[in-house]
Amino acid sequence: MTVTTPASTASSLTALAATAPTTQVGSGANDSSMNEFLQLLTAQLKNQDPTNPTDPTQFVAQLAQFSTVEQLTQSNTTLNTISSSLSGLTLGQYSGMINKTVTAAVTTGTVPASGSVSQSMDFNVTTAGLSNVNLQVTNSAGAVVSSTPVSGTSGSVAFNGTASNGQSLGAGQYNLALVGTSTSGAVTSAGTLTESGVVNSVMQGTNATWELVLANGNIVNASAVTSVN
Numbered sequence: 001m002t003v004t005t006p007a008s009t010a011s012s013l014t015a016l017a018a019t020a021p022t023t024q025v026g027s028g029a030n031d032s033s034m035n036e037f038l039q040l041l042t043a044q045l046k047n048q049d050p051t052n053p054t055d056p057t058q059f060v061a062q063l064a065q066f067s068t069v070e071q072l073t074q075s076n077t078t079l080n081t082i083s084s085s086l087s088g089l090t091l092g093q094y095s096g097m098i099n100k101t102v103t104a105a106v107t108t109g110t111v112p113a114s115g116s117v118s119q120s121m122d123f124n125v126t127t128a129g130l131s132n133v134n135l136q137v138t139n140s141a142g143a144v145v146s147s148t149p150v151s152g153t154s155g156s157v158a159f160n161g162t163a164s165n166g167q168s169l170g171a172g173q174y175n176l177a178l179v180g181t182s183t184s185g186a187v188t189s190a191g192t193l194t195e196s197g198v199v200n201s202v203m204q205g206t207n208a209t210w211e212l213v214l215a216n217g218n219i220v221n222a223s224a225v226t227s228v229n
Contacts, residue, residue: 094202094210094222102212103227104220106176106193109137109159113171117161119195119218123178125153126191130180133190135159138175145169150178157193195220 041062109119125133135157137146145163159176161169180190197214202222205211210222 094212097199097212097222097225097228098201099198101196101198101229102214102220102225103194103196104212104222104224105226106195106220107224108173109161109176110173110219111161111169111171115161115168115171117159119159120156120216121159121176121193121195123150123155123157123193124191125150125178125180127180127189130182130188130190133178133180135193136177136179136187137169138177139169140172140174145174194226 106119106121109117111117121135123135133150135146135148135150136144137148137159138144146169147164148157148159150157159174163169176193178190178193179187182188195214195218197216197218197220199212200215201213203211203213205219205221211219212222212225213219
């Protein structure tokens, strides 16, 4: 069966075929993906069956879906840019601590591959009525690997990277806490551990956290700083 295309339709198709591909479209003018989509859409319009034209609502739905994806992509790019800018501002803020003495709360200690570590901290007992107050060291599994007794309500205590049996701990990060035993026999938090020192440099650690490198070589989390002098 031969399909005869009306003169008016043929004229419209000829005009459409002669139309140059669209390459500038609003905010997506420089987006190659959007341009490729519009070129495909134009090609589809050029080659559709005149007797059974494609439903224009499908084109609108396709364009809306593509625009939504494009906007989400642009939003992610914008958020990444904002995040980078904020990160730069944060670095500038912490850089102002260089050569100043800071005091920071301590919750972790790191044993380097060399196995040599000496992290001196100040302790402050804030919970009354506890016995057996000590510096408790636990590994990533939550197992207690070392306990160092302390006396009095304040003073200094050191994490030296050794287990209770005197053996050196493996390289890695350990959790540090000041704990004591209550009258009921439960082990509970006894107070705080802090470390002070002059800041030599600032660096970005894991999980995008900012860390301060002290003159003694120890590292404290910038967000844990409680005072700057």
